[in-house]
Amino acid sequence: MAKIFSTEKLSLNGDKIRLQSSAVKEFEVTDSSGVVLISKGTIESNIDSLNTQDATDKSALESTIGTLSTLESTNTSTIESNVDSLNTQDATDKSALQSTIGTLSTLESTNTSTIESNVDSLHTQDATDKSTIESTIGALSTLESTNTSTIESNVDSLNTQDATDKSIIESTIGALSTLESTNTSTIESNVDSLHTQDATDKSALESTIGTLSTLESTNTSTLNAHVSSLHEQDADNKSAIEDDIDSLNTLVTTNDVYAANITTLSENDNSVTIDYSSVGYITNPTAMGMLRSSDSNDPIISIQISGAPTKTGVTFKFSDDLPSDNYSLDILVSV
Secondary structure, eight states: OOOOOOOSEEEETTTTEEEEOSSTTOOEEEOTTOOEEEEHHHHHHHHHHHHHHHHHHHHHHHHHHHHHHHHHHHHHHHHHHHHHHHHHHHHHHHHHHHHHHHHHHHHHHHHHHHHHHHHHHHHHHHHHHHHHHHHHHHHHHHHHHHHHHHHHHHHHHHHHHHHHHHHHHHHHHHHHHHHHHHHHHHHHHHHHHHHHHHHHHHHHHHHHHHHHHHHTTTOHHHHHHHHHHHHHHHHHHHHHHHHHHHHHHHHHHTSOOEEEEEOOOOTTOOEEEEEOGGGOOSSOOEEEEEEEESSTTSOOOOEEESSOOOSSEEEEEESSOOSSSOEEEEEEEEO
16 A cells, blocks of 8 residues: 655655645646746636736727727718718709700700700719719728628637637646656655565564574674675675666756747748757657747647657647748657
């Protein structure tokens, strides 16, 4: 049965990473100097920030819709005013035409051709003005429809981005919780194994002491030889233990955690290779990455590892060519 113990702070990987709980249901991951790398507070803060940004974007979109509605109302009023003005002008022209017809009727015997020409010209101008007004109304209706469609598309894109970011954050929290559980189980198992070995060694030593005490009166020379032999064995064991400690120190040193933010991505890139050979892993590590853009209007691009991570590097492939230079890649590598 595993031994259960509790602690406020847990040191991992040669004290390179510390896991501690500052309050109930609170946890923090820090480096050896106490600088917080990640905590439940920062994760919740990031989620609150995303919710705030979403509310701000929604307010901005609603303001834009309101502005477009105001513009539509203003344009409609202007068009109606223009129509009224044209109707007034049409009435004025009609009155003038009728007056002209009266005058021309008097002069009909001498200038009939000129009168008919003027009437035709006025009819043509009236038809042209009516066509222009109808065309303007149609253009404004098309513009309103286009703007409404664009706004709805932007709202859907923001909702999708918000859901994706929330899923990534929840996935990262789950991975950290799993890692914490695995490391805790391994440590408890190692402690139980050391306790068992200590009890076995103590029992064997006590048995040897009892045997030596019984033989002391009859075989002092043999006892001294055994003692000398035990001293030599103890020196060998000490040397072996020191070698094991050196080996563990080397293993801890060469199995460090590598984290980086790759900002050298460019438009049309479809993959990127990360070189972490300077860490000096002696076994193939585990790697994970998250692609993000500084522009919320950029599309979401999926990524996956090509093949498997090696001791010196890993290659990530993108589901599509990058549409801009705004993207960066966050990676975390560990054994």
